Every structure is written in structure tokens, then in C-alpha cells.
Amino acid sequence: MDDTIRRYLVDTLLIEFGDDGSAVSEDANLFESGLIDSFGFVQLVAFLEKTFDIKISDEEVLSDALSSFAKIRSFVEGKVAS
């Protein structure tokens, strides 16, 4: 799961995660940093729903639950487990 989400963020939304200074950390807020725009967000939500067969509500979309890689991962883990 970690790998599937990471691959999507890297290959489709073109976010570069890593440890060096110029790369993005797993806890970085992807919206505030301008790494995901509204198109990207709509794509991300559709990808997560389809890939993990989950439903993401309007409230969840509006919350901070999907604002960083780390948060996306734990959000999806919680959804899949429930």
C-alpha cells in the first residue's frame, strides 16, 4: 500500500520524496507547498477510491486527512481496515 500510494504521487503527480534538502518529506503539507493543485487533488481522491475500493466523504475531502503522504497512508490504512 505504501508503495502503491508513493508510486502514484511520484509517477503521476511528480512529487519528489527523499532525504536531501530539495526533496519533499513524508510529512510535508502538499497543498500549502503548492505541490498538488485542485486538479491533482481530484485525481488523487479518484485514484485512492478506485485502487483501494474505499469511499471518501465530502467531510474527509475537506479535512486535513489527505494533506501529506504520511497522512494519506494512515488514512487509507484506517479505511481499508474498517
Next chain:
Amino acid sequence: MSAPAAGEVRLCVRCVLPSTFPGISFDARGLCSLCQDAPPAPEFEKIRGDLRRKLEAVFDANRGKAEYDVIVAFSGGKDSSYTLMALTRTYGLKCLAVTIDNGFIAEQAQKNLRAVTSSLGIDFLLFTPAPVFMHHLYKTSATTPVHTKAALTRASSICNSCINLINNHMVKLALEKSVPIIAGGYIGGQVPKDSVIMVMDLDVQARFRSEAIKRYLKHFGPDAEGYFGIGDTLVARSALRKINIVNPMLAFGVSEERIIEEISELGWRKTADTGSNSTNCLLNDLGIAVHYKQHRYNPYVNEIAEQVRTGLMSREDAIHKVQDIPDFARVERQARAIGLEWGDV
């Protein structure tokens, strides 16, 4: 032409995406990662048929609810002209055609705006943002990273800035007039795959807009608020909570030849001065030249590759289009108009 020498850049054997395209990889057969997951071209007709039915459902659910059924972002180019024609004639929707005059609409394209809307017998609105702002917007877009990397795979930075301004204007108009649908003339590859129908939640958008506005204010100055903001009072006053954003061309699946053949009947004529990837904008080639200098791939390649992959363009035509990268001499006049020096790019 200053296309890369053969052998320097590898092209997908099916769709022409180059090895310089971000996020792409090739398999042993020479297929790019997007083609590896894609069904064969003929199967796309079935996919498009399903999408057309979904579109029809959105149209049926929203027809006759407001002064206009749909606001069409109308550039006067071939794709938005076709979109306007199809929505008016095939789907019987009451359309309001809205054009943003960015100061670079080719003369023939200006005639096309009038010809198409008057032939279809529909209302037409023209909005001209202040040239001083637009020039600053374009120059800054050419020299500063303003957009996400993903957005830049679909259009040049100059185009992205313009598209965002246009989209924002359409949303404002939709709110003012309570129009439930906004249609764009975007084709496959210019927008994400799933964007035939997108339901835009105004609260979700508000969040992205406030982040985007902060960046736009920094890059484009205080006037950016007016062009990229919506204003809480307008949102609060409007009856709309959600707007349907549709891109019908993704579902229509018509080739460039057929589009031009059909819209010719409305009096639409091809421009001679807008390069091989635009049929309305004189600035387009500058956007391509700048993008190629910065990223080493044609910003239209994603769109062109998608047309090939889905069976709407031949690979041969695609290669010809993709390799037509304007050199600086061809775009010098436009660069000068926005105060851009090639060395700043």
C-alpha cells in the same frame, strides 16, 4: 525547427511520448508506461460511449434550470468551437459562449468567434483583462516556477496561467448567473483522464484557491486577487454549492479533420499564424518554445500522444507535430510584446 536529433530522445513505439517526459518509463517492447496500461485503440470507442451517456445524464438533470444551461469557455479554436456546436445542436443546451481576450487572439480567430456564435444563434460574451496585467502574468510564468510539475505535463506554464485565469472567470460567471454547468473544449491529454465530468465542490475549491492565491499574489502582484479569486460574498450569495465542470471532447472522440470539416460549415476558418498546435492564440508558440527550453519536451506531447493512443491521430502526423518546436526567431515578436528576453527564460 529545432527538434532533438534522432537517437538522442527515445519515443514510445505506440504513442510518441518521449523519454524526456516526466515520470515515464519504457518496457522491453519500447512501450511507455501509459501505453502499457492502455487498452487497444478501438476499445476507446466503447469507453467514450459510456462517457457520452454519463454526460447526457448530467445535461438532462440540469437543462432549463437557469438563464443558461451551460457556460462554454470558448477560445474560438477548433475544439471549443466544436464543443459549442455539439452542445447547442446535438444536446439542445442553451449555451452562453464566453471568451477571454488575452490580447493575442489571431485576426482570423476573432472572425471565427463571431462566425461560430452567430451561426449557432447564441449569446456571446467577451472579457478583456488589462493587457498590462496579462503581459506581466505571461512574462512571470515564463521565468518563474508557478505551476505544479504535473500541470506542466499538460500545458506550458504560460498556457497554465491563462487557463487558470479563464477557469476562474467562468466559475465567477456561473455563480453570478446560477449556471449549473461549465464546459471546456479541452481534449485528451490537456486535462486529467477522469475529467469528462468533474463535480466542483465550492468549499473544496475555496481551500485550493486560498493556497493558490497566496502564490499568485507573490508572483503576479495585487491584481491577481481580482483575476484568480472569487470572493466570499459571491459564493455566499449564489444558490450554487456545486458546479459541474465538463470536457465533452474527451467523450466525443472526433479527429482533427472531422472537427474542422464540421465547424467549417459555421464559417470557421483555419488561422495561418498560430503554429501547428493552436488554432486561435498567437502566444502559443512562445509558450512551447519556453517550455521546450526549460523541460526538453513539447508541452503538447501528452495531448498528441493521447490522441494517437486512443486512435484519433496517426503516429506519423503526431511525430510531425511534436517535433515542430518553434525557434526563438519565430516567437521573438511575441516575446517582445510581453517584455521577455530569451536569456531570462
